[in-house]
Amino acid sequence: MQCSKVKKLINFYMDKELSKRQMEEIKGHLALCTECKNDYYELESIKKLLQDMTPVELPSNFNDMLHAKLLEEKKNLESRRSYKKPIKIKFRIAAAVIASLFILSLGFKLFENKINNVGVTETALSTKSAVNYSSKTSISSGKAASDLKKDASQANAFDLNRGLDPDYKRKITKDATISIETDSADECYNKILNISKQYNGYIESSSESSTSDNKKTINVVLKIPSNDFEDVIASIKSLGDVKTIRINSNDITEQYYDVESRIKNLEIQEEKLQELLKKASNISDILQVEDKLNEVMTQIDSYKNQIKIWDNMTSMSTINLTFVSTKPQTKISKIFSTSFLNDILNAGSKSLNIFFEFLKYVFIISIYLLPFSILAYLIYVGYKLFKK
Amino acid sequence: MDEKQLLLKAQEGDIESFENVISNYQNYIYNVIYRLVDVKEDALDLTQETLIKAYINLKKFKGNSEFKTWLYRIAVNVSHDFIRKKKGVEEHLEEISDFRTPENIFDDKVTRKIIIDELNKLKREYKTVLILRDIEGLTYNEIAEITNTNIGTVKSRISRARNILKENLKKIPGFINVVGERGQI
Numbered sequence: 179m180q181c182s183k184v185k186k187l188i189n190f191y192m193d194k195e196l197s198k199r200q201m202e203e204i205k206g207h208l209a210l211c212t213e214c215k216n217d218y219y220e221l222e223s224i225k226k227l228l229q230d231m232t233p234v235e236l237p238s239n240f241n242d243m244l245h246a247k248l249l250e251e252k253k254n255l256e257s258r259r260s261y262k263k264p265i266k267i268k269f270r271i272a273a274a275v276i277a278s279l280f281i282l283s284l285g286f287k288l289f290e291n292k293i294n295n296v297g298v299t300e301t302a303l304s305t306k307s308a309v310n311y312s313s314k315t316s317i318s319s320g321k322a323a324s325d326l327k328k329d330a331s332q333a334n335a336f337d338l339n340r341g342l343d344p345d346y347k348r349k350i351t352k353d354a355t356i357s358i359e360t361d362s363a364d365e366c367y368n369k370i371l372n373i374s375k376q377y378n379g380y381i382e383s384s385s386e387s388s389t390s391d392n393k394k395t396i397n398v399v400l401k402i403p404s405n406d407f408e409d410v411i412a413s414i415k416s417l418g419d420v421k422t423i424r425i426n427s428n429d430i431t432e433q434y435y436d437v438e439s440r441i442k443n444l445e446i447q448e449e450k451l452q453e454l455l456k457k458a459s460n461i462s463d464i465l466q467v468e469d470k471l472n473e474v475m476t477q478i479d480s481y482k483n484q485i486k487i488w489d490n491m492t493s494m495s496t497i498n499l500t501f502v503s504t505k506p507q508t509k510i511s512k513i514f515s516t517s518f519l520n521d522i523l524n525a526g527s528k529s530l531n532i533f534f535e536f537l538k539y540v541f542i543i544s545i546y547l548l549p550f551s552i553l554a555y556l557i558y559v560g561y562k563l564f565k566k
Numbered sequence: 567m568d569e570k571q572l573l574l575k576a577q578e579g580d581i582e583s584f585e586n587v588i589s590n591y592q593n594y595i596y597n598v599i600y601r602l603v604d605v606k607e608d609a610l611d612l613t614q615e616t617l618i619k620a621y622i623n624l625k626k627f628k629g630n631s632e633f634k635t636w637l638y639r640i641a642v643n644v645s646h647d648f649i650r651k652k653k654g655v656e657e658h659l660e661e662i663s664d665f666r667t668p669e670n671i672f673d674d675k676v677t678r679k680i681i682i683d684e685l686n687k688l689k690r691e692y693k694t695v696l697i698l699r700d701i702e703g704l705t706y707n708e709i710a711e712i713t714n715t716n717i718g719t720v721k722s723r724i725s726r727a728r729n730i731l732k733e734n735l736k737k738i739p740g741f742i743n744v745v746g747e748r749g750q751i
Binding site for chain 1: 579581584585592593597600601606609610613614617618621622681682685699703705706721724725728729731732735736
């Protein structure tokens with residue numbers, strides 16, 4: 179056996195942790211090689227020194243101290259055992275409650291959306307029925323009017339009834355002002371034409387102007403049936419970047435029906451005057467009645483005009499549109515221009531935006547998952563406890 | 567009642583049975599810890615900590631290994647934790663021994679002091695295996711279990727630890743010669 183190998187094994191030889199054959203071999207080597215023998219003696223003497231290290235004794239009061247501590251621990255253990263489980267269970271119940279609240283809130287939101295949809299259809303139905311009803315009332319009021327033509331006071335009573343009747347058709351005018359930034363104003367204009375056709379609207383006026391840096395601005399005044407007002411606004415919003423939007427609605431129900439009842443009263447007056455005219459025999463009387471009749475008729479006309487205007491206003495809504503093209507209308511597209519740099523910057527900021535959007539959603543999703551992961555963790559802990 | 571029965575009773579919380587079992591081992595544990603931390607007061611505290619830990623976690627002892635080995639393992643872990651924490655708090659003051667003259671080395675006390683000092687200078691894992699093997703006289707298998715390593719690691723650590731200790735002691739003038747002579751006597 180070589181010295182190097184003996185050196186590797188010498189410690190195990192000393193501890194007698196080698197096979198018999200190896201022990202013999204090393205013993206033989208040590209008898210011959212003085213260097214290895216010295217090495218061995220040195221190691222052995224150190225080992226002996228360590229072995230002879232006088233052991234320390236625990237102080238006599240150690241057992242008493244330990245006993246006291248153990249008693250304390252036993253108490254702790256027992257109290258912990260009796261408290262441990264309820265706390266765990268409470269914890270789990272709490273987590274379950276939180277999680278179920280979460281699920282409930284999510285479910286409620288979905289439910290709420292559905293309810294809203296149902297509500298919309300219901301209101302749609304109710305407006306329909308209201309329309310039906312109003313048409314009925316108009317018929318009945320027609321009849322009533324013919325019945326009541328002779329009695330103005332009864333017409334007034336009818337008016338009062340109308341005021342109390344909740345189902346009469348409300349007269350509401352709607353208008354909106356929207357300004358939109360888009361890449362191509364012309365394209366948007368064409369889309370608006372399509373929309374107005376689709377909804378049986380029309381364009382009241384339109385104007386176009388462009389600034390010195392070739393930015394185009396198009397103004398459009400759009401008339402749309404008021405029933406489709408919301409739909410049209412929604413589809414306009416999707417055309418581009420909405421900068422400002424203002425929607426106005428004006429309830430003119432009171433004035434409208436006020437004028438309407440005035441017309442009725444005036445018509446009754448007119449009829450009476452007509453009868454008077456037939457009965458009148460002397461010229462001065464005729465002239466006086468005709469004068470009065472004329473006055474009443476012009477008033478009726480002016481009121482009827484007002485009603486017409488209002489009808490128009492309530493049946494058609496006005497949308498004032500302004501399109502501003504963000505990009506100048508470049509006729510020749512140059513690759514290397516300032517817009518190239520802008521494109522690069524745009525691309526960078528867009529991708530950054532997307533990235534942060536993504537991070538945001540990851541964060542939000544993780545928040546959504548938090549209660550579930552807590553629950554999962556608690557179940558895992560519970561499983562571990564159960565296993566024990 | 568043998569150890570197994572006592573342990574079963576102790577696992578139910580019976581303190582007397584537990585004390586009965588550990589009475590055979592507590593001095594060994596105390597010695598190992600003392601050699602590891604080198605301060606008697608600390609060793610006493612840590613021995614207590616070890617035994618209390620053993621009592622609290624007794625249900626985890628499944629009897630896969632010897633109870634003695636299991637206790638040693640807790641002791642070694644507790645001591646290592648203690649050393650790790652202590653290291654940050656206070657630097658071990660290097661005592662400059664002015665008595666390391668060849669004449670003094672004949673003195674038994676001084677010899678021991680020197681060897682303990684050198685032992686304490688070793689890396690923690692080397693020191694641990696030497697204490698367990700040479701001072702406590704445990705087998706390689708037991709050491710592997712206590713230190714949570716395999717036998718190969720234990721062997722190489724013992725071999726390296728002894729060689730390093732020997733080389734370090736050789737640097738002290740006359741030490742090995744004197745000791746060697748005495749060993750042969």
